[in-house]
Amino acid sequence: HLMRSIISSEVVFSATMQYLDYRIYGLFFSFVAVMFRAFYVGITRTKILTVNALVMAIANIVFNYMFIFGKWGCPQMGIAGAALGSVLAEALSLFFFIIYTICKADIHKYAFFETIHVDVKVIARILNISVWTMLQSFLPIITWFFFFISIEHLGERPLAISNIVRSISTLFFMPVNAFAVTASSLVSNAIGAGKLEEVMPISRRIxxxxxxxxxxxxxxVYLIxxxxxxxxxxxxxxxxxxxPxxxxxxxxxxxxxxxxVWFNTMSGTGNTRSALLAELVTAVAYTLAIYFLIFRLRPNIASCWIVEYVYWGVLLLFSFIYLKKADWWNKKI
Incomplete structure (x- = not known):
């Protein structure tokens, strides 16, 4: 019912529902896999994340090929096959994490199989930091969703162009996000070790x-x-x-x-409320830019992507001011 109310094209709506009917099951595997990723980032053993990403990427390619085109005895499912292939790839990724952790990680040191005792005080302390990070992660996803819904209202061809450009953009965002997450982890470790003076040099080097x-x-990509x-x-x-x-x-x-990088550096200082405020201000500016540029002016599709400059420009400015002016080095967790 939600999709029906916001998607104008019947073709796009039908394809969306075919995809979501299978894709939704991937969340069961993603929820656990995300915790493994956080664990290995937290202990700075990030090489395994690269190996796991390769395993999932190769599996995704193989499973998508099998189910989209109906190869090797599999049914030809089209876009639904893409969703099923991704779900199976995520399941394989989680299985890889579990096997690797049992075989290679120090499961006794990190108490993987010890009985979990509910400690309300510990949970409250964790939520006091993480709830803001949850909201912070939600905002860019929902604004990105709003951007593509806005493009869809311009027509199926602008949406097709934007999806191709978005897919290529993801190739660039992967190393950017990887370096940014690394910055957050290294900054947290530096602060935990009492080396506050290394925070800004670390972020600049990254x-x-x-x-x-x-x-x-x-x-x-620009040249060819x-x-x-x-x-x-x-x-x-x-x-x-x-x-264009x-x-x-x-x-x-x-x-x-x-x-x-600077935004994740800000998160790495432990001030997740300020990070949420930065994301909130950025999301408001981004949403207003989408409304006035796309809904009101309805320009060509290349001009629509200018709103991304607004998003990153505001986030960059807020993060820079915070790291230069705020009293983050006295933050206690």
Whole structure:
């Protein structure tokens, strides 16, 4: 009923429901897998996350190929097959985490199989920090959803272009997010060790390293966009229509890198309420930008992606001011 009320195209609505009917089951595996990821980030053994990501990516490709196209005796399910393939890949990823943890992690040191005793005080302390992080994580997802709903109201072709550009953007966001999460973990460790003076140098070094990865990727896609876009479409006209939006998307990563790293640095200081406030202010600015630019002006699809500059620009500014001006070094948890 929710999808029906916000999606205008019958074709898009039908495809969405086919996908969600299977995809929703992936949450059961994701909930547990996310806890394993947090555990390995927390103990700074992040190499296993890369291996697990490769396992899940390869499984996703294989399962999607099997169920989308009906290969190797599997039913041809189309977009529903993409959802089922992703669910199976997540299940395999979780199974990998469980086996690796039992075989390689110090399960006694981290009390994996000890009886859990409910301690209300500990739970309250955890929630006092994490509830703001939960809300903070929810805001960018819901605003991103609002952006694509807005694009869908412009027509099926603008939505197709935006989905292709979004998919390519994800390739850039993965290293950016990985460096940003690493910044949060290293900053937390530095503060826990009493080395407050290392917080800003750590974040600056991580920004530099991230640029070293992202800028060559950006230059490659900028110089030869057509081969990259052909991964997603064989339509020459759709390919040409994607290029302007692709160029706009590439540009905002110049501010997304420091914005993401500094924002996660702010979260790493333990002041999750300030991080939530930053995300809230950013979400409001982003939503207003979407409303006025897309709903009111209804520009071409490339111009619609300018709203991403608003999002990352506001987040970057808020995070920078916090780290420079706020009394975060006296934060006690």
């Amino acid at each position: 920004i530099g390293l991230c640029y070293m990865i992202v800028i060559p990727m950006m230059a490659l 966009p057509a081969p990259v876009l052909r991964i997603y479409t064989d339509s020459a006209s759709l390919l040409q229509d994607c290029i 939006a692709l160029y706009v998307m590439l540009g905002y990563y110049f501010i997304a890198v420091p914005g993401s």
